[in-house]
Structures are given as C-alpha cells and as structure tokens.
Amino acid sequence: MRPSQRQPNELRPVRITRRFTKHAEGSVLIECGDTKVVCTASIDEKVPGFLKGQGRGWLTAEYGMLPRSTGTRIDREAARGRQSGRTLEIQRLIGRALRAVVDLPRLGERTIQIDCDVIQADGGTRTASITGAFVALCDAVKCLMTKQMIDTWPIKNHVAAVSVGVYEGVPILDLDYLEDSACDTDMNVVMTGDLKLVEVQGTAEGQPFTRAELNALLDLAQVGIEQLVAIQREVLQKD
Amino acid sequence: MRPSQRQPNELRPVRITRRFTKHAEGSVLIECGDTKVVCTASIDEKVPGFLKGQGRGWLTAEYGMLPRSTGTRIDREAARGRQSGRTLEIQRLIGRALRAVVDLPRLGERTIQIDCDVIQADGGTRTASITGAFVALCDAVKCLMTKQMIDTWPIKNHVAAVSVGVYEGVPILDLDYLEDSACDTDMNVVMTGDLKLVEVQGTAEGQPFTRAELNALLDLAQVGIEQLVAIQREVLQKD
C-alpha cells in the first residue's frame, strides 16, 4: 500500500491551467496533486553567441523553487548568490527534453526561454515542469504563428515526463514527496507523444536494481506518460 | 483621467487569499488588480547571531520576482548570482514595516521569515507585499499561539502600504505600472491600523514637489490604507 493510498500505476490528479499569468507568451500552471509549478515560455529575439548568424533558434530553461514551496524553508538561491547543483541539473534536463521535440531551424534566429517556478512542492517537480512547460511552449509558438513571425509549426511531437520508483519492492508511478523519500530506486522518464524515450535517469538510492526492475519501471512510466500526453492534447484543443 | 480609468482616490480591487500554499505557517496570495504576490511567513527556531541569548525574536523579509512576472522577462537573480539594489531595498523596507508592529521580545528567541514572491507585476508590488505579508504574519503567529509556543499575542497593530503619485498634476492613489511609469512624483506610504506613519518614501521622478503636494499625497494614502486595513481585518476574521 502506497502512503498516498494510490494504486501502483495511478497518477495523481493533474490540472493544467493555460494563460495563468498575463505577460508571458505562454503561461501555464500545472498541478500534479499538491505539486504546483508555474511554467512560462518567453520569446527573445536573440540567440546565444555560439548560434549567431546560423538562422536557427534555441530553447533554454531555468528552474527555481519559492523558498517556502517546501516543508522546511529552503534558502533563496538569489540571496545565497548561486544556484545549487540540483537546480542546474534540473534546468538542463528541462531544456534538453523540450529541445528534443522542437525543430530549431524553423524557429528562426530567436530563443524561447522556459521558466519553471515551483510554487508548492510535493515530489515530481522536475517532471511536472517538463509536462507543463510543453504546453506553455505550444502557446508561445502559437503566438509566433499568429504574429506571422514563423510560418511552419516547429514542434515535432508532444513531450511529457513522469517519475517512477520502487517502493517497498513494488514499482510505483508518480511518486509524491513521502514516497520519493522512502523509495529505493528513483527514475525520471521523459517520453514523446508516440512513447519514444527522450531521457531516462534512474538512480539506486538504496539497493542497486536489476534490468527486470528497470523494465517494470519503464512500463509504468509509459502508462503515466500516455495519460499526461492525453491531458496536454485536451488542454491545448481549447480555444 | 487616469490610464486605468479609476477615480484619483480609487484603489484597484484587492483580494487576499489565506492558506494559498500548504507548507508555510502563513501563506497568502494578495491580488491588487493585476499585481499578484505570494507572501509566506515561516517560523525558524533560531535568531541571527547578533541577537543570540537575548530572549527576543526577529523578523526578516526577502523579496523576489518570477522572471516573467513582468512585460519583458527580467533576468533570474539566482542565475545572475546577485540580488539587485532594488530587490535589497524592497526587502529591507518590508522587514522594517512589519517589525514596526511586532513586539519582538514576545516572539521568544525565534525568527519569522517573510517571503514575498511576485507572480505577476503591474505596479505596487512592494506595497502589496507589505499588506499581504501582514496577513501571513498573523497566520504564522496564530500557529505559534495554537502550539502554545508563545502565550501573548505579539502583534501590536495592523500595518498596510500603498503607493501614491502625481500623474499629470493630479495626485492619484495606488498606481498601476502604466501610471507609475508616467508619474512625476512617486511615494510609498506604510501606515499602521490607526493611521500613524511607519514609513514614507517619496521621490521626485521628474519635477521636485512641494509640501502641499506631499500633504495631498499623504491624504490619499490614508484613504487607501484605511480600506486595506479593513480588508485585512475582514479576511483575518474568517475561521
């Protein structure tokens, strides 16, 4: 029995709210149970130096947590003067995951800047960030299309992410904070809309794991991502 | 006529939502028109070094803006590695304003940490932060009372804040971003529940101003703060 009372293959309730704030070209609040992340996509008519003059675009991501998004207040990274290794690792993951489904040359020489800010954390903030940021990205790209700044849809596929883990020997889907703290193996899986793998990051927190366990976890992740992509599609259809 | 179509002495609609996030002892979303700030109050059972062993408490505040809370994305301070002068100035102001109404010895040797994070900005974020943080502070203190960690209510008075300014020669209350950008004199006023002054910060952005203008602005601020304190009271009565 999971602490959350959910079935092993059961996602938390997911809610995606588009146009959550008014300034960003794409702005989404994603809620996965008690995990709440604001994902925005901003368009910047420049590319980083290493891409200048190549006529192709770029996408980059930043991630942060409000100091009191967690049970115990965490130090504000702006006040400490540096982002933690965890933060840098997560924002690199979000960037790679979204770039995997964007045809960057079609963006033209501009950058889409993704910001994922955790308002409330209860496990799975990096995977929720990816799933939500994809929707914000779509809205920002629609904005580019509407303004006729680009003429071909540059997003090749959906992308969504979920965590899976082994809790007391049982593979479970979409870990909340309590489950995450207690589980042996913890894996974050990013997949496209047709369920191909974009990123697999599995870590043995306690006992090393077998290939069989890895496969069971990937099966579960696939179940979850299928549902998350369906929710993305549904939400994006409106308006 | 103000860009916002409001009367000179008219506040924007104010909404204060308590228990906005689940982890903080006090957690408030304050909305003043399109300005939205999450204010949390966290209890830390320590005091800064300079207060150790004195049996009295402390209150401190930090402030931040989500990168895309504004019309043009601003750099993430955590990524830049330092907080701007503006940020430091605002968080010092919030801290002073709230400390002015707290009887610190009654808190015992602990710190209340206020965090004000701007989700969406449309002018007046620092004053909204103070007005909202006061409510979060009350909730955190209630929590200390409920847990019997303190036995006397340490908050001596309400505190709230509003901006005023001279727009095209006319003193106006509660400036939104457009009005703020265009006005000559800009003043932030912090007052207690009995309308005494805690802080006055007036700046001539364009033309220097007269004592008469200063007085007209303070009259307006008083009108606004009276209403803000009433809203605080109403919101705090519930539950």
Add this chain to the structure above:
Amino acid sequence: MRPSQRQPNELRPVRITRRFTKHAEGSVLIECGDTKVVCTASIDEKVPGFLKGQGRGWLTAEYGMLPRSTGTRIDREAARGRQSGRTLEIQRLIGRALRAVVDLPRLGERTIQIDCDVIQADGGTRTASITGAFVALCDAVKCLMTKQMIDTWPIKNHVAAVSVGVYEGVPILDLDYLEDSACDTDMNVVMTGDLKLVEVQGTAEGQPFTRAELNALLDLAQVGIEQLVAIQREVLQKD
C-alpha cells in the same frame, strides 16, 4: 537636551573643501561635525547601454565606507565580495538626488560618475554625501564648460540633504551617531535650492509617527537645507 548639546534646530559645523584630491574633475571633502566624506565627480565619455545613441547624458553614484571609519571596524565590502543592501540603497539615493537637478540632455552622451567615500562616520553620511557631491558635480561641469565640451550650464538647481529625527519626543535637526541610534523616527530629506522636495525617506525606528510630527520634521529639514545651500553657494563662488 541633545547628547550633542546642540539646539534642536542647529546644524553641526559644516566645512566644504574643494579640490581635495588632484585627479578628479570635481573633488570635495565635506565635513559635518565628525562626519567626513570625500566626494568626487568623474567624467566618463560613455553612457550605459540603455542610453546609447540618444544624445543624452547620465549620472550615477557609488558609496563606500573605509573599514575603520566607524567605531567598530566594518568588513571591507571588496573583500566580502558584495556590497550590502544599505550601501546599494544609499548610492541609489545619491544618484537619484543629483539627477533630479541635472538637465541630462545638456550633458551630451557622457556619464558623470559620483563617488562618495566616508573617511570618518558620525551619523548623516548619506546626506553629507549628497550635499558634498553637488559641489563636486558643479566643479566637474565647470571643467566640461571650460574645455568647451558642453555649451550650456546643465545644472538646474542646487540640491542638498539633511537628516532629522524625533529624539525623546523632540524633533531635532542633523543627527549625529549617538542621536541617530537613540531616536524614534529618522528621516532623510533632500531638497532643491528653492526648497522643493526631491526625496523624503522617513522611518519609524520605534513608535510610528503622526502627520504632525512629519510636518515638524520637514520644517526643521527646511531650516537646515537653507543653510547648507547657502554654504554650497559661498564655497562655489570662490575662484
């Protein structure tokens, strides 16, 4: 009775020495009692990025304290690797105060850089900085005129500043360190030569203050600034 034995409306002796150091275009030592600040104005033939190509100038200020300008040695900010919030707040104030009296387009596309460095501190360092920096600014601008780099005098008015406060219930002018540490309300006032307000920053350190107290403090400030402007005029007449 004030600790300093002065009358409530009595300034400390003020001495302004022009050409205090030889390299800067404007270089002033201002002494207000035991507070001593070196104020220099340097001309830089560039403007910050956000002003490029607009044909107008800029003025910016920096502030620092020698580590042993104070009773207890303070850490050197260069060694700590960051300027404190107080420092940033003060240098922003100095910059705003001086910009308020400069016709920036007349400066041409160049920056005047003000540096205020406290050699010895005894309260009122930020207001002494503003009063002294104005004189340094005039000298730097004279230098521009002499070299025929500009042809119209761009300084619209005098600007000077003073602190006022409520000490044991009595409003007093120009607080020294002891008075400042003990007073309830502390206010810094910046005015032009015709006694219009440029900046008012009042803070209730202890008890909140009334509108009547605010007015009494502003009356006192006006008395002080009138004298400071007279001293500026006298000093600037020479040579």
Add this chain to the structure above:
Amino acid sequence: MRPSQRQPNELRPVRITRRFTKHAEGSVLIECGDTKVVCTASIDEKVPGFLKGQGRGWLTAEYGMLPRSTGTRIDREAARGRQSGRTLEIQRLIGRALRAVVDLPRLGERTIQIDCDVIQADGGTRTASITGAFVALCDAVKCLMTKQMIDTWPIKNHVAAVSVGVYEGVPILDLDYLEDSACDTDMNVVMTGDLKLVEVQGTAEGQPFTRAELNALLDLAQVGIEQLVAIQREVLQKD
C-alpha cells in the same frame, strides 16, 4: 564502421595506475584510450553538518578538467568563479555512484573525499572517473584498515561505469569524443560488480529512442562493465 575503428562492443584500452601521486590515501591514474583522469581519495576526520553525531561516514566527490585537457581551451572554473552545471552534475553522479557501494556506518564519523581531475579528455571522462575513483577509494579504505581506524571492510561491491550510444543506427560501447559528438543517443551506465544497475542516464541527443534500443545499449554496457570490473580486480590484487 566506428571512427575509432573499434568493434561496436569493444572498449578502448584501459590502464589503471595505483599510487600515481604520493600524498593522497588513494591515488589512481585511469587511462581509457586518450582519456586520462587522476582520481584521488582523501580521508577527512569530519562529516558535513547534517550528519554530525550520527556515528556514520560520508563520501563526496568533486570533478574538474584542466583548461587544456580539451581540443579547445576551456575557461578555468576557479578563474570564472563558478563551476558549470555540467561539472556539478558530474560530481553529483560520481558521489552517488560510489556511495551506492559503501556501507557508510562502517566508515565511522569521517568523510572520504573523491577528486577526479581530467588531465586529457577524449570522451567518457565521467565514467572513467567512476571506474578509477573506485580503485582510489579501495586504497584509501585499506589505509584506514591498516591504521586500524576501522575494523570491518565497508565496501560492499565493485562499481564501474561506461558510456554507450547509438552511432549511425548502431549501438556502440565506450564512445570517444568524435563518436560522442556524432551519436544520436548517449547513455552513461553505472553498475556494480554483480552487474546490477546503480545509475542509468540516457539522453536522446537527436532522435528519441525506443525501448529496444535502450535494451541493446544496456546489453553493451554490461559487456563493458564486466571487463572494467575485471581490470579493477586485477589491479587491486597487486601488493
């Protein structure tokens, strides 16, 4: 055909030199083809704050590259004043991988500090670091045993790592820099001596990958790690 002319399942020549430098308790040079990493293990008779008084040990890792270990000189991180996201990510990975095989309570209240410094880079520096650091760790622990500072061998298992990837559609083992730059999917695999998984980090650099490809890559990784563990064993048997 691989750029390196190797068979798809062929490791580069691996050489592990123990006692490479004289000061560290464990000091290893690992060479995997042209990739050369100095791995040291140092014993520190302290633990980080969060572990104090618990009677258990800790292991942590840092990673760096000499500025000219690469084809184009990279900035020295010490001079830039911050470690890159990539560096932080790699050193977190090395630390987790080694902790997975150490029985930390048996270490007693002390820290083993791993340092991996890349002298020459040709792909696979992070996996070489893990494989080499394991040997340095064993030497440092032997040193603790010899000095009778601990009495039970605390290392539960071997740990080694290798990279695998899909190059022109073919899964290949142990990518050098050229292969790594050109491959579609890149995966780092960390396994124990009995070939259980400690960490799997797979990224689709170009095309997303299938479960079948993932499995083929893991099969290859297993082949490589089996050989790396054999080399570790052989090297550790001496003396």
Add this chain to the structure above:
Amino acid sequence: MRPSQRQPNELRPVRITRRFTKHAEGSVLIECGDTKVVCTASIDEKVPGFLKGQGRGWLTAEYGMLPRSTGTRIDREAARGRQSGRTLEIQRLIGRALRAVVDLPRLGERTIQIDCDVIQADGGTRTASITGAFVALCDAVKCLMTKQMIDTWPIKNHVAAVSVGVYEGVPILDLDYLEDSACDTDMNVVMTGDLKLVEVQGTAEGQPFTRAELNALLDLAQVGIEQLVAIQREVLQKD
C-alpha cells in the same frame, strides 16, 4: 634628469599625520609627495581559526584605492565583487612586512587589523602603506599598553619601505607615477630600522637587469629607508 626634477637619491617630501581619524586605535595619514594613504590599525579580540588556543596574536592587512585616487577612475572593487590580483598581492605584502617586526606571542590572542586606503595615488602606494601602517601599528599597540591589555612592548624593530627603479639607465629612488610608468626595472624594498632586508621584490619591466644594477638599487633603497625610519621615529616621539 628625472621627470620629477629630483636628484636620483632624493625622496619626495614625506609627511605623517597621527590621529588622522578618531575611531581607530591607530590612524595615520601618510603623504609621500602626491601619494596619500590613510593607514589604520584596529584591534580585534579574536584570532583566525588556525591560531585559536595558542595564546599568540596575529596581524593582517587589507588595501584599497578610492575609485578616483587615480588619473583615470578605476572600478570600485566592492561593486565588481572581487579584489584584483594586484590588491591581494599588495595586502599580503603589507601584512608580511609588519608581522616581520612584531613578536606575535606578546600580542596575546588578538588580531591587529591594518587597513591602508589610498586617497590619492602618485606611485609608491604600497611602500607608503607599509611605512605609514607601521606608525598606526605603534599607536594601536600603545593603546593596548595603556589599557594594560599587554605588558611588554611587542614591536621588535621599525619597518619601512620604498621603491627604487632604473630610469633611462640611472637608478633612482622613490618613483612617482610618471617615473614608474617609464622605468625598466622596478623594485620594492622593505627594511627594518637597522637596515636589514625584510622583503625585496624586483621586476624587470623592460630589459632584464644585472647583479650590479640590483646592488645599486639596494644601495639607494637603503638611503631612502634610513630617512623614512628617522621620520617615523620623530613622529612617534611626540606625545
């Protein structure tokens, strides 16, 4: 003929003013021609961690330049967020030079903190700092004696410093900025009151130099330091 019109072996006029500022235990203004440095010595009743519990004292030094102490304004190190290599090098030199004449165990477990801040620079700021700081140090130590915090005079000898260089083939003493910029070899010499060497730092800015030139420079330095020590003695005799 030197640019300064001085004889090759002629010092600039030196003036040392004790009690230049009121807060520091020792406070000296040293003027060597147009070079003006404020040197203070502060007593801190602590020692750095590496000396705790050993019953001996420490002396350390910091150095800074006001931004407009020079012909062209230099960036404020506090604003840039780091001290330059030159600054660190100079403050390490000052610290070593003064420690060479202090019997640290006699100081007791306390630190003397030297601060040298350049108000106006015209070459030789580091050597002026040492010569002036020695006087400030004596005053701070007198203060310890007067308060009976130590009972034996801990200063073993005078220490003073001067620069020498080869200008157009001629060895000259006490270079001002113009001479320093144009000279081939530049050497800073620190000597005790009995003319033993504490520090020699000679650098060939242009042509390498011979042993004969080195000896001629040291002869000159000796001439200068003899006079500087005489001035220190005279100044310290008063009061």
Add this chain to the structure above:
Amino acid sequence: MRPSQRQPNELRPVRITRRFTKHAEGSVLIECGDTKVVCTASIDEKVPGFLKGQGRGWLTAEYGMLPRSTGTRIDREAARGRQSGRTLEIQRLIGRALRAVVDLPRLGERTIQIDCDVIQADGGTRTASITGAFVALCDAVKCLMTKQMIDTWPIKNHVAAVSVGVYEGVPILDLDYLEDSACDTDMNVVMTGDLKLVEVQGTAEGQPFTRAELNALLDLAQVGIEQLVAIQREVLQKD
C-alpha cells in the same frame, strides 16, 4: 645537513617531458624531485581588449593546484568560487616572467595562454612552473612557425626560475617542502639564459636578512638556473 640530504648547491633531479598531453600546442610535464607540474601553452587568436588593433600579441598565465597535490587536501578553488591571493600572485609572476623574454609585437595579434597545474607539490611549484612553461611556450611558438602564422622567432632568450633560502643559517638551493617550511629567508629568482635577473622576490619568513645573505642566495640561484637552462636547451633540441 639539509633534510633532503642534498648539498647546499644541489638541485633536485629535473625531468622535462614534452608533448605530455595531446591537445595543447605546447604541453610539458616538469618534475623537480617530487614536484610535478603540467604546463601547457595554448594559442588564442584574440588579444585582450586593451591591446586590440595594435598588431601586437600578449601572453598570460594561470596557475592551479589539484586539491590533493598536497599533504593535506586543499579546497578546490572552483568550488570555493574564488582564486586565493597566493594563486593570483603566482600566476601574475609566471606571466611577467615569460613576457620578459617574448617579443610581443612579433607574435602578431594573438594571445599565448599558459596554464600551470600542479599534480603533486613538494615545494618550488611556482619556479618549476616558469621553467616548464618556457618549454611549452617554445613548442607553441614552433607550432605558429610551422603553420607560417608568424615568420620570425619571437623568443628573445631562455627564462628559468629557482628558489633559494637560508636554512639553519646556510644558504641552500631549490628548497623542497620541508626545507621551505623550516627556512628563515625564502627567495624566488627568475633569470634569463644569459643569467640576467628578471624577477627577485625575497621574503624574511623569520629573521630579516643582510645584503651579504642576499648575495650568497643570488649566487646559488645563478648556479641552479644555469643548470635549468641547460636542461631546457637539451630537451628542446630533440625533434
């Protein structure tokens, strides 16, 4: 008798290995006894801003120590976020020493970047760095000649360095760590191939030293540098 059993005028065995790593234009491992430093010279087709457009080149140096190059692990400067004063001082010294023998205009508008990284430290790392970096510099310049990027050999002379000191009253050459820790006077001497002085840095660690001692030390240094230059010549002759 020296701790190292060497004669007072005896260098440690010196070994210089060219082409130590494969990527750098010049790459040298220098071993002086147990001190081992990797010196690389990299060519960068840019010059720093202050030299742009002058048609002349530049040479700069950086220095680092692997954390466990020493008996006790030292903090990684990249992790601490700043280079120590000692590091900055050493890398400035290395840069000056090599620039003294390079005809910068002949380099053309490009920079040679020297990196000296200490793999194992046993005293004399800064002098070994200079001696080794000279060889790496020659190899990088040969590379420029071979590629016909420059047409005249720009290196005017050899440069090498050695430490000398007074150990128990006896001047000795080339101090190892133990000798360095115990000696009274410590001096680093940099000379050209024709034994002219480029840099002399002598420090009295304990007792101040006399001119006679200085001369004895310089005599010894000359003996050592003569041999070091011979080794450089021999090594550079090959291939």
